[in-house]
Amino acid sequence: MIVGIVGLGLIGGSMAIDLKRRGFAEKVLGVEADSLHASAARSIGLADETVSLEECVDRSDIVVVSVPVGAAVGIVCQVLDRFQQAGAKDKIVIDTCSTKEQITLATHYHPCRGQFVSTHPMAGTEYSGPWAAMPNLFDGRACIFANPGESAPKALKTIEDLYDVLNMRPIYMDASQHDVHTAYVSHISHVTSFALALTVLDKEKDEKHIFDLASGGFSSTVRLAKSSADMWVPILTQNRDNVLHVMDTYIEKMQEFRRAIADFDEDAIRGLITDANRIKKIIR
Amino acid sequence: MIVGIVGLGLIGGSMAIDLKRRGFAEKVLGVEADSLHASAARSIGLADETVSLEECVDRSDIVVVSVPVGAAVGIVCQVLDRFQQAGAKDKIVIDTCSTKEQITLATHYHPCRGQFVSTHPMAGTEYSGPWAAMPNLFDGRACIFANPGESAPKALKTIEDLYDVLNMRPIYMDASQHDVHTAYVSHISHVTSFALALTVLDKEKDEKHIFDLASGGFSSTVRLAKSSADMWVPILTQNRDNVLHVMDTYIEKMQEFRRAIADFDEDAIRGLITDANRIKKIIR
Numbered sequence: 189m190i191v192g193i194v195g196l197g198l199i200g201g202s203m204a205i206d207l208k209r210r211g212f213a214e215k216v217l218g219v220e221a222d223s224l225h226a227s228a229a230r231s232i233g234l235a236d237e238t239v240s241l242e243e244c245v246d247r248s249d250i251v252v253v254s255v256p257v258g259a260a261v262g263i264v265c266q267v268l269d270r271f272q273q274a275g276a277k278d279k280i281v282i283d284t285c286s287t288k289e290q291i292t293l294a295t296h297y298h299p300c301r302g303q304f305v306s307t308h309p310m311a312g313t314e315y316s317g318p319w320a321a322m323p324n325l326f327d328g329r330a331c332i333f334a335n336p337g338e339s340a341p342k343a344l345k346t347i348e349d350l351y352d353v354l355n356m357r358p359i360y361m362d363a364s365q366h367d368v369h370t371a372y373v374s375h376i377s378h379v380t381s382f383a384l385a386l387t388v389l390d391k392e393k394d395e396k397h398i399f400d401l402a403s404g405g406f407s408s409t410v411r412l413a414k415s416s417a418d419m420w421v422p423i424l425t426q427n428r429d430n431v432l433h434v435m436d437t438y439i440e441k442m443q444e445f446r447r448a449i450a451d452f453d454e455d456a457i458r459g460l461i462t463d464a465n466r467i468k469k470i471i472r
Numbered sequence: 473m474i475v476g477i478v479g480l481g482l483i484g485g486s487m488a489i490d491l492k493r494r495g496f497a498e499k500v501l502g503v504e505a506d507s508l509h510a511s512a513a514r515s516i517g518l519a520d521e522t523v524s525l526e527e528c529v530d531r532s533d534i535v536v537v538s539v540p541v542g543a544a545v546g547i548v549c550q551v552l553d554r555f556q557q558a559g560a561k562d563k564i565v566i567d568t569c570s571t572k573e574q575i576t577l578a579t580h581y582h583p584c585r586g587q588f589v590s591t592h593p594m595a596g597t598e599y600s601g602p603w604a605a606m607p608n609l610f611d612g613r614a615c616i617f618a619n620p621g622e623s624a625p626k627a628l629k630t631i632e633d634l635y636d637v638l639n640m641r642p643i644y645m646d647a648s649q650h651d652v653h654t655a656y657v658s659h660i661s662h663v664t665s666f667a668l669a670l671t672v673l674d675k676e677k678d679e680k681h682i683f684d685l686a687s688g689g690f691s692s693t694v695r696l697a698k699s700s701a702d703m704w705v706p707i708l709t710q711n712r713d714n715v716l717h718v719m720d721t722y723i724e725k726m727q728e729f730r731r732a733i734a735d736f737d738e739d740a741i742r743g744l745i746t747d748a749n750r751i752k753k754i755i756r
Contacts, residue, residue, distance in 0.1 A: 310687050330685060359684060369679065372672050373686040377693040380664050383725040385748040387718060388656050395653065399754045400643060401614060402657040403594050407755045408692050409661040414752045417745040424733050424741055434671060435730050439723060441667040446719050449708050457708055461701040464669040468698045470683045471691045 192248030194219040194241060194263060196229035198312060199284050200254030201321025203354065204234045209323070212353040219244045220318075221255075229318040245270045250280045250350065257285040258422030261294045268300045280343045282307050282350075286370060286419075287426040288334035288363035302340030305347040308332040308366065309356055310374075314414040331356035334363040371430035376438060378412045378420060379431070385413035476532030478503040478525060478547060480513035482596060483568050484538030485605025487638065488518045493607070496637040503528045504602075505539075513602040529554045534564045534634065541569040542706030545578045552584045564627045566591050566634075570654060570703075571710040572618035572647035586624030589631040592616040592650065593640060594658075598698040615640035618647040655714035660722060662696045662704060663715070669697035 191213035193200045200218075207213040218235025220226035226238045245251055245267050253263050260283050267281040282305045283291055295304050311329040313320060331351045336344055348358060361369075388410070392398050424431055441460075448456035475497040477484045484502075491497040502519025504510035510522045529535055529551050537547050544567050551565040566589045567575055579588050595613040597604060615635045620628055632642060645653075672694070676682050708715055725744075732740035 310685060312687070312689070314689070332685070366685075369682055369685045372675050372679075372682055373690045376668065376671065377687075377690045379726070379729055380668055381693055382745055382748040383722055383729060384660065384664055385751040386725045386744065387660065387722045389747070389750055390721065391656050391718075395656075398653055398656055401594060401616070401650075401653045402755065403596070403661075405596070405598070405696050406657045406661045408695055409665055410751055410755060411692055412689050413748040414755075415745070415749075417742045417749070420745055421738050421741050425736050425738060428733055428736065432730065432734055434675075435726065435733075437674065438667055438671045439726055439730070441670045442663070442719065442723055442726070445663055445667060446716065446723070449712055449719075450716055452709050452712065454705050454709060457705050458701045460670065461666055461699070461704055463673070464666040464697040465699075465701070466673055467669040467694055471686065471694055471698075 189213055189250065190215045190217065190248045192217040192219065192239075192244035192251045193235065194244065194251065194253045195255035196220050196225060196234050196238075196318050196321070197254065198316050198320040198325075199309065200252060201229065201232075201234045201318045202311075202323070202325040203252060203254065203284075203309075205321060205323050206326065206354055207350070210353050212350060217244045217248055225318050232318055232321070234318055234321055241266065242270065245279070246274065248279070250282065250346070252282055252284065254284045256419050256422050257287050257291070257426055260285050261291050264291060264295060264304060265298065268295065268298045268304060271300045271303055277303070279303060280305060280346055282347055284309055286374065286423050288332070288366045290426045292335045292338070292363040296338070301338055303343055305336070305339045305343055306334040306363065307347065307351070308334065308370075309351065309354070311356075314412050316416045316419060326351075326354040326356050329356055330359050332366055333358055333360045334366050336360045367427050368430050371427055371434045375423060375427060375431050376434045378415055379424070379435060380438070381410055381412035381415075384410050473497055473534065474499045474501065474532045476501040476503065476523075476528035476535045477519065478528065478535065478537045479539035480504050480509060480518045480522075480602050480605070481538065482600050482604040482609075483593065484536060485513060485516075485518045485602045486595075486607070486609040487536060487538065487568075487593075489605060489607050490610065490638055491634070494637050496634060501528045501532055509602050516602055516605070518602055518605055525550065526554065529563070530558065532563070534566065534630070536566055536568065538568045540703050540706050541571050541575070541710055544569050545575050548575060548579060548588060549582065552579065552582045552588060555584045555587055561587070563587060564589060564630055566631055568593055570658065570707050572616070572650045574710050576619045576622070576647040580622070585622055587627055589620075589623045589627055590618040590647065591631065591635070592618065592654075593635065593638070595640075598696050600700045600703060610635075610638040610640050613640055614643050616650055617642055617644045618650050620644045651711050652714050655711055655718045659707060659711060659715050660718045662699055663708070663719060664722070665694050665696035665699075668694050
């Protein structure tokens with residue numbers, strides 16, 4: 189199988205590594221718009237060749253579109269258009285985006301919609317670019333298949349096999365349901381980390397040594413603030429309504445805490461903390 | 473040297489382990505108000521004996537008060553009173569609390585103030601109790617000495633030696649400065665985690681499977697929400713003014729983000745994220 193990967197960053201690059209060494213891909217063709225990333229990806233050995241998008245589509249059996257979600261919508265449509273023009277009925281394209289509603293809407297009426305499988309492998313780190321790619325990134329994590337009923341059964345099966353090789357656990361859901369869930373268990377965490385970083389970096393202007401005391405707990409809550417704007421601007425705008433809704437609930441909880449602390453209301457603070465402690469049952 | 477440890481939890485218990493095996497303490501006497509914790513501490517072997525506070529003070533060279541900050545203020549004063557009554561001029565008491573202003577104010581005029589060294593070993597996990605104690609917890613981390621000029625030089629030197637055995641890096645500062653700094657790089661992180669846990673747990677009422685998608689990033693930002701109310705209620709009330717100030721800045725940053733997302737203002741979102749990314753230079 190020849191696998192084309194558009195975007196050799198953290199996700200695309202890590203897929204390239206494991207699909208190749210685990211024998212699913214006999215050859216990996218890379219497409220990388222950024223010339224620095226392209227030469228890094230070649231020198232790291234993520235792709236056997238880097239080629240144009242068109243050449244990649246024409247030579248690959250599966251095209252993985254792994255670029256920030258703003259660009260992915262357009263690229264997936266371009267790929268489907270080329271499938272149609274070439275009458276290439278056995279080729280498959282997948283995306284790996286963190287928001288699913290817009291990309292599934294944009295492709296819904298495409299004549300080749302069955303050849304598109306919309307997925308979200310739930311793995312990653314706060315780093316990006318070909319340098320961030322690593323083996324075993326996906327092992328044991330969940331992969332969402334969004335609106336799987338819109339893909340042709342054969343295409344879906346092939347992509348299930350691909351993620352099985354990556355040792356991922358498949359979960360099937362509606363695109364809209366996916367976007368609500370990820371707003372709660374992924375997108376809000378990034379916003380709270382960004383806000384925390386901004387809060388403390390502001391203070392650093394007056395207190396040069398403030399980070400001398402930074403604890404492991406602080407690093408843990410702020411680490412996602414290293415995440416790239418290229419990735420997160422389109423996620424936050426594409427999933428705007430869900431993200432705003434979660435942010436409003438979150439800001440309310442912060443205000444509730446603020447009132448309890450301002451009033452020295454120890455019972456209320458204790459109640460909030462004890463309630464929050466229920467997370468122990470869920471997160472190891 | 474006989475070391476008495478009041479409170480055999482995460483911090484006190486971990487100190488007991490390393491001070492004993494590294495030869496600083498020939499014997500560890502434990503004081504534990506909670507009878508379950510006391511028997512657990514004995515069965516784990518954290519202390520050679522568990523005794524009353526009075527016996528502990530009378531038999532120990534150094535008394536480490538390692539209980540939640542609400543109780544610690546009173547216990548340190550009791551220990552100093554007993555030093556005075558017994559004319560025990562060579563004994564030392566230290567605390568390990570996460571807020572320093574109230575405990576240094578409360579002891580400021582005590583006739584035995586020189587025998588008290590106020591410290592904050594900046595190490596920990598989100599777990600508590602004797603079961604959470606572990607070897608090497610303090611290695612390589614910072615230990616704050618608050619208002620070190622109020623301790624007798626000899627007492628200060630002995631406690632510097634104690635923390636040197638724990639492989640901690642000493643930092644000296646005013647109690648009030650400490651409390652401002654920890655509000656920024658520790659206390660706010662706990663509040664944001666509690667609020668995040670509450671936000672998502674609320675949603676779980678309607679969406680049973682929401683945590684199926686929880687990513688590593690979510691776990692990282694929410695992990696501090698496991699922290700105990702016993703520890704955090706007194707920290708948040710004792711450091712109320714600093715914590716409220718940081719929370720207000722933080723809520724403003726969240727509101728700024730909210731406005732940018734609501735307006736689909738990609739430039740503003742990109743600006744905030746790029747600004748937050750400066751944390752890369754500080755946190756590995």
